[in-house]
Amino acid sequence: MPDDRILLAHLTDLHIGAGVGDADPARRAERVVSAIAALDPAPDAVVVSGDLTQLGEPAQYARVRELLAPLRMPVHVLPGNHDVRKALRDALLADVDTGPTDYLQYEARVKGLRLLVCDTIIPGEDGGRLCSKRIGWLEAALAADRTTPTIVAMHHPPLLTGIAEMDAIGLQPESRAQLAALLDGAPNVLRVIAGHVHRAMYSTCGGRAVFSCPSADVAIRLDLRPAPLGVLDEPPAYALHLLTGGELVTHVQPLP
Ligand SMILES: [Fe+2]
Numbered sequence: 181m182p183d184d185r186i187l188l189a190h191l192t193d194l195h196i197g198a199g200v201g202d203a204d205p206a207r208r209a210e211r212v213v214s215a216i217a218a219l220d221p222a223p224d225a226v227v228v229s230g231d232l233t234q235l236g237e238p239a240q241y242a243r244v245r246e247l248l249a250p251l252r253m254p255v256h257v258l259p260g261n262h263d264v265r266k267a268l269r270d271a272l273l274a275d276v277d278t279g280p281t282d283y284l285q286y287e288a289r290v291k292g293l294r295l296l297v298c299d300t301i302i303p304g305e306d307g308g309r310l311c312s313k314r315i316g317w318l319e320a321a322l323a324a325d326r327t328t329p330t331i332v333a334m335h336h337p338p339l340l341t342g343i344a345e346m347d348a349i350g351l352q353p354e355s356r357a358q359l360a361a362l363l364d365g366a367p368n369v370l371r372v373i374a375g376h377v378h379r380a381m382y383s384t385c386g387g388r389a390v391f392s393c394p395s396a397d398v399a400i401r402l403d404l405r406p407a408p409l410g411v412l413d414e415p416p417a418y419a420l421h422l423l424t425g426g427e428l429v430t431h432v433q434p435l436p
């Protein structure tokens with residue numbers, strides 16, 4: 181981005197190694213990456229908000245690396261419930277200081293924008309959580325800078341979807357409440373961005389805007405009845421977060 185605007189591309193839930201029906205997650209991810217790589221102006225950075233693989237196997241992360249290779253700008257990744265921390269770190273975060281714990285949390289700069297990357301996973305479970313260590317890290321990071329425009333990124337969005345089986349594997353209520361209390365005092369957080377729910381959704385947490393990005397992989401059916409989760413072979417999609425004039429606007433772009 182050549183002027184004072186800042187552009188962050190966002191893709192999520194690649195699920196490399198999975199496959200529902202005829203859907204090929206690698207082919208879908210390839211299409212999203214190609215679209216982002218061809219953008220003019222080019223994004224300043226890319227965030228990939230988890231579920232990079234289906235099973236967290238090293239070979240699947242090797243494939244993710246290949247698929248993300250066309251992106252010439254910094255790519256910031258984080259874990260989802262289908263990921264395995266060590267394998268993800270070895271493949272994609274070897275150069276990133278994630279601190280003294282196992283959690284994959286870190287701060288990144290995208291020009292004048294701050295990105296706070298959180299780890300919401302519970303190994304072996306599909307739901308998400310921010311334990312006291314992770315909340316403590318975020319609290320300190322927010323307290324250290326109350327002015328720089330900030331995006332908080334995580335896999336499990338801090339919102340209720342109304343889709344029963346998705347809410348059963350969402351971010352735990354206690355974590356959402358603790359996060360809301362932190363965000364309530366952090367007006368420079370312009371957006372919380374996430375994946376996991378495989379649909380574009382918008383809500384608030386602690387007065388801050390929350391956005392979940394539609395997935396590169398298949399979508400979850402929008403069904404507000406108490407029904408089993410269904411999947412839909414909808415077009416893969418990505419989002420663009422543009423900081424312009426001090427405001428953050430989020431665009432959602434499905435592929436044709
Ligand atoms: Fe997912």
Ligand SMILES: [Fe+2]
Nearest residue numbers: 231260261376
């Ligand atoms: Fe997920």
